Amino acid sequence: MTSLDKLKNAWEGLAGRDALSAILTDDSKTGGKWNVAEFMATGDAEIETVMSHLASIGYPPDFGGAALDFGCGVGRLTQALAKRFASCVGVDISEQMIQQAESLNQYPHCCYVASSSSELPFDDGSFAFLYSNIVLQHVPRALAKNYLREFVRVLAPGGVLVFGVQDSFAAPDLSSRMVRVRHVLHLRSRIRVALKRDSGDMQMHLLPEAIVRRALAPAKVVDVRFTNTAARDFNGKLAYLDRPPASGYIGKQYCVVKDQ
Numbered sequence: 001m002t003s004l005d006k007l008k009n010a011w012e013g014l015a016g017r018d019a020l021s022a023i024l025t026d027d028s029k030t031g032g033k034w035n036v037a038e039f040m041a042t043g044d045a046e047i048e049t050v051m052s053h054l055a056s057i058g059y060p061p062d063f064g065g066a067a068l069d070f071g072c073g074v075g076r077l078t079q080a081l082a083k084r085f086a087s088c089v090g091v092d093i094s095e096q097m098i099q100q101a102e103s104l105n106q107y108p109h110c111c112y113v114a115s116s117s118s119e120l121p122f123d124d125g126s127f128a129f130l131y132s133n134i135v136l137q138h139v140p141r142a143l144a145k146n147y148l149r150e151f152v153r154v155l156a157p158g159g160v161l162v163f164g165v166q167d168s169f170a171a172p173d174l175s176s177r178m179v180r181v182r183h184v185l186h187l188r189s190r191i192r193v194a195l196k197r198d199s200g201d202m203q204m205h206l207l208p209e210a211i212v213r214r215a216l217a218p219a220k221v222v223d224v225r226f227t228n229t230a231a232r233d234f235n236g237k238l239a240y241l242d243r244p245p246a247s248g249y250i251g252k253q254y255c256v257v258k259d260q
């Protein structure tokens, strides 16, 4: 079984059990307790945060073009993009996620595609904007690097790409041997706590900045921000952080622009 087959099986299982809780792992909402409107509203708030940020750094996307949401799940973010762009596509490895996204679709200019390939099923230069959040962190590194190259390929000249990854795991400052032993023990227990997020078959993978930049070249990385996407209380409430968290996963959001 390839790593893509394993990913697809895992997400079909998660989507079949409780898709919304697999996407936003709020402990109080497991077992079908997410209110759908409340869940979808987190997507609208997240896209609003991203668009305000892009405007503030001088890279607003072309809303007259097409947007792509990679790893769209049930369309939490896709529907928010559809509200803002002339057309919109959500793509996901899980057919069950795509079926649920279609049943929640409010827009005739928005559509969903299931794809379990390492290549995106779109022509070169198709999209003015591409967004992906809380997806690549679940994808093995070799595959994730390939998707980054694919993101750049399907982006139109002048297009804007925004995606989140988990860059690394926060380690303590180690100075003396005794301190080092204590810190290693603490770090192990913090890793165990963080890994509780990896419920069931949900894998977590790191993608450090040097690797991200190499995979995206020659497209230009214009902005990198620390984010709260792996925090236990994330629940769709995207925030930009002034500094990396002191412990746990260090999330980064990249903004990339393709040359005209």
Ligand SMILES: C[S@@+](CC[C@H](N)C(=O)[O-])C[C@H]1O[C@@H](n2cnc3c(N)ncnc32)[C@H](O)[C@@H]1O
Pocket: 007, 011, 022, 023, 024, 070, 071, 072, 073, 074, 075, 076, 077, 091, 092, 093, 094, 097, 115, 132, 133, 134, 135, 138, 139
């Ligand atoms: C945590 S959910 C996030 C869904 C959506 N981005 C959101 O924030 O609401 C991760 C999604 O990524 C999808 N996914 C995982 N690996 C993928 C791949 N290789 N290609 C496309 N989608 C993938 C899963 O099926 C799942 O729907």
